[in-house]
Amino acid sequence: MERVIELNGNQYDVPVEVGNVQELLGHLELADRIVIVEKNRNILSKDAFDQPIKDRDQIEIIHFVGGG
Amino acid sequence: MSSSKYSRQELFAPIGEEGQKRIREAKVFILGAGALGSSGAEMLVRAGVGQITIVDRDIIEWTNLHRQQLYTEQDVVDQLPKAAAAERRLKAINSDVDITGIVTDVTPQNIMELIDGHDIVLDATDNIETRLIANDAALKLGIPFFMGACVGSYGLTFPIGIQDDQPCLHCLLEALPSQTMTCDTVGVISPIVVTTAARQAADVLKYLTGADFEPKLESADLWTGDRASMNVASMKKAGCPSCSENAVYPFLSARESMRTAVLCGRETVQLSWPEGRTFDPLAFAESIHGTTTNLVKNEHLVACEYKGHRVVLFRDGRMLIHGTKEVVTAKKIAAGLLG
Ligand SMILES: [Zn+2]
Numbered sequence: 001m002e003r004v005i006e007l008n009g010n011q012y013d014v015p016v017e018v019g020n021v022q023e024l025l026g027h028l029e030l031a032d033r034i035v036i037v038e039k040n041r042n043i044l045s046k047d048a049f050d051q052p053i054k055d056r057d058q059i060e061i062i063h064f065v066g067g068g
Numbered sequence: 069m070s071s072s073k074y075s076r077q078e079l080f081a082p083i084g085e086e087g088q089k090r091i092r093e094a095k096v097f098i099l100g101a102g103a104l105g106s107s108g109a110e111m112l113v114r115a116g117v118g119q120i121t122i123v124d125r126d127i128i129e130w131t132n133l134h135r136q137q138l139y140t141e142q143d144v145v146d147q148l149p150k151a152a153a154a155e156r157r158l159k160a161i162n163s164d165v166d167i168t169g170i171v172t173d174v175t176p177q178n179i180m181e182l183i184d185g186h187d188i189v190l191d192a193t194d195n196i197e198t199r200l201i202a203n204d205a206a207l208k209l210g211i212p213f214f215m216g217a218c219v220g221s222y223g224l225t226f227p228i229g230i231q232d233d234q235p236c237l238h239c240l241l242e243a244l245p246s247q248t249m250t251c252d253t254v255g256v257i258s259p260i261v262v263t264t265a266a267r268q269a270a271d272v273l274k275y276l277t278g279a280d281f282e283p284k285l286e287s288a289d290l291w292t293g294d295r296a297s298m299n300v301a302s303m304k305k306a307g308c309p310s311c312s313e314n315a316v317y318p319f320l321s322a323r324e325s326m327r328t329a330v331l332c333g334r335e336t337v338q339l340s341w342p343e344g345r346t347f348d349p350l351a352f353a354e355s356i357h358g359t360t361t362n363l364v365k366n367e368h369l370v371a372c373e374y375k376g377h378r379v380v381l382f383r384d385g386r387m388l389i390h391g392t393k394e395v396v397t398a399k400k401i402a403a404g405l406l407g
Pocket of ligand 1: 235236237238239240305308309310311312
């Protein structure tokens with residue numbers, strides 16, 4: 001089933017192999033970064049990263065970087 | 069009295085003359101005079117902040133000029149420390165502002181003394197470890213800390229210590245990252261520097277003028293158009309060692325011996341000694357004159373080539389050894405020059 005979500009304010013087609021938030025982070029190469037994830041306006045704790053991604057979910061991801 | 073210098077800022081209704089007065093009374097500490105520090109400092113100096121202290125440990129390099137807006141080619145040739153060049157440039161921009169540049173490495177040992185007495189700490193450092201030290205120190209002194217970081221085309225901001233029930237940086241970072249992306253590993257473009265600094269500066273102005281604003285964690289990527297803005301209040305940790313009632317401020321714990329740091333991705337090792345060991349650059353330059361080449365000296369530092377490495381020794385006792393990531397090599401060079 002095709003899933004189109006809003007990811008960081010942009011429309012995003014979720015690849016078929018991405019089932020949950022953790023897999024999305026892996027796909028975006030953010031799996032080993034420090035990230036804060038919000039799904040449908042709620043902050044997700046790490047143990048909720050296995051939540052499935054559904055069509056029209058709104059997901060925001062902020063990762064920490066060192067520079068400045 | 070309202071000088072015409074700030075008339076357009078006072079015309080902006082949420083600031084007004086009253087807000088301008090508050091901006092004028094503010095003492096701002098800027099942690100770093102690199103990219104974010106240059107950009108943020110220039111905005112706040114032009115805005116007419118009363119007093120600014122800007123601290124940085126580095127000298128200006130060619131690779132800085134595309135994004136560090138306070139500096140010129142001549143500053144690189146003169147091997148000026150960023151804090152000294154920033155002070156001079158900022159004073160030229162607005163003589164109303166009392167500006168002090170300090171050439172030093174911010175550490176757990178000196179940060180409390182450095183930031184005490186300021187109303188705001190503006191984050192412009194280039195690494196998460198220093199941010200966590202600043203987070204602890206600012207929380208301990210009750211000074212708001214305006215976090216900002218950027219790399220590539222991506223940046224994020226988060227004002228800390230604005231509301232009692234909000235999380236701090238330590239609450240947000242469950243674990244220290246083993247490695248974060250830095251400007252020296254993946255590069256950076258100047259638009260994201262200016263954007264990130266602008267968000268920080270806007271939050272600072274809102275805070276100073278007493279505007280009602282909610283501290284949000286925000287990010288932007290100017291290349292992809294990605295953006296995020298989160299209310300992270302739910303991430304406040306009841307037992308946080310940095311911001312709870314029983315805070316112990318773990319990142320302020322002093323380390324006594326010589327400290328070494330391999331500076332992010334640029335083949336440079338920094339050696340620094342416990343407080344108390346300082347150097348007279350001009351006398352030192354005299355003593356190494358015969359054994360080194362390309363010697364450059366000024367009142368802040370001595371730079372030279374020694375055994376194939378570029379070495380910079382600062383008045384405050386720090387030494388940068390370029391061209392190596394090996395602490396052992398760096399220590400050999402230091403021993404060779406200092407005996
Ligand atoms: Zn905390």
